[in-house]
Amino acid sequence: MASVEKYNRVLTIGLDTEGLNLMTSELANVSMYHVDTDDKFEALLEDESEENFIPLIFCGPKLNQFSPYEVAQTIRNTYPQSRIIFILGTTEDLKISTLKKNGASEVFILPNDKSLLNMEFDDVVKLIGSAPGLTRYRAVQLFDIEPEDELPFDLSVFLPMNNKYIKVVKSGDKVRRQQIDKFKEKQVGRVFIDSRQTDQFYDYCAEKLADLNDPNSAMSETERKQKLQTSVRDLFATIHDGSDNADFEVGRQVMKQSESVVAKFLEKKTGISFHKQIEAALGSTEDSYTHASSVSAIASLLSMATEIGKPEDLALAGLFHDVALLGFKHDPYPGDEFVESLEADERKKYLDHPMDAQRVLKTKKMTITPEIVKIIEQHHERNDGKGFPQALSAAKIIPEAQLLSIADQIEYYGQFRPGEQRLSPLQAIDAIEKNGSISLEVLFKVRKVLKSESNISTRD
């Protein structure tokens, strides 16, 4: 990527009023160029200037002559290295997956995705640099801080009465016992980091996770397991079955954080680069990446907390579970109706995909362990014996495969789909229990992980 000091512009194309207002208010000090007419858009494509790299392009639906698909495809071809974000108010006439296949890096639907879009703006600020007035804060779930921990990032709290952020721990300083006691006493549920320090935050969480997963840790086995369960529970804890979108959006933010933490954890534990594995197996298709990344993170974290399987195995199984479905046109959903809706060749591809994963990975010169192969092969088997591809009886389905199935379904139920209700992870567990696909024993363990309320995990 070119030096951001040289190319510190953001380009907007066809944003509607809401999108434009949001951009200008959230990124007030960022230099932007607005393309708001068809003529300007065509002129952009004619631009012959050599220095035409723009790192960030925000697009909307408001050009008259050009559909979002056309905008995505042509802008992707004109600026192949840019991050292309779509901000839309509705997806009535659009398929998000098709928009991504045409070149969109990410698609946000307002107002539901406002919190996630804010995270995107955080990254804009991080990319563009430390211009004055551009500090953005991100709410995070802290991971088992202890006295004398040296945090590699600044930690702030928000004072609503003063409407300002106060730094309570400076990067590199050790956390004092009194500070932790105060957080506990005041039940401070959310703390904040400077959005430019998210990489340090994810590294810190991943180190903690790795330590808690290390059986050779200095802690007693009981203490280590208890801390691990509680820490992972805290990471999930904000994703509760809140009834309003604001809570749900915060939960989605935490999920995104979890993905980054698990990616770093996997790298530390196995030396495997999460992102490189995805790219090698799935190419740069953003849509597949997002689903695989989310399922991988959920499965891995659940594995840690429930002690079902090895977290690194579940992480890799999550990454590759749908590798044989690359290019599949449909958006699979749980249940027989989906399979019945497919044409014969598509149905075969879908029903065969668990068994085809290993073969597909071999064509990409990638190998996975027999344990991971088995998890992927069984991830669509069902407790009632009506799964596929082998219609295994309940006793033959390994719990790791059930965990992957749970993660897959939690990810599915948590997505925004027009006309459908999105479910929190706990609500998804209820739905999974109703659909009978998973054993009650495994569901019980997972429900235990997800059920607690959020607070900062602190230990004396």
Add this chain to the structure above:
Amino acid sequence: MFNSETQILIVDDMLTMRKLVKKACKTLGFNNFIEAVDGQDAYQKLQEAPIPVQLIISDWNMPNCSGLDFLKRVRADGRYKELPFVLLTAEAEMHQVKAAVEAGVSNYVIKPFTPDGLRQKLEQTYVKHAGANAA
């Protein structure tokens, strides 16, 4: 070799993509273009072209008649059996390249493409067809 006089038929339902392909081809020195919005329109223009078309560059995903269906139609027509035909395909569609090869595609270009990438593919295409003609 294809030269500046080569008549190219560009097929894509998106106006802007046709412009981009044309722009890339102009960078490579080509000057003669016919444009079509889908496979059906393209087949008609192929037959009616005052100067014979010598190269087709077609998108894959189009309404009405896809790039693959257009390719099959072209190859079924004895007049165009050896006409160089390049398909533009998104990375997500790579699994369909096999179908295109079986249907007789000369080459494919993965989007997003650069003029240099397109040039390499056109060179390969020319060599392939020149070799076939010599045989």
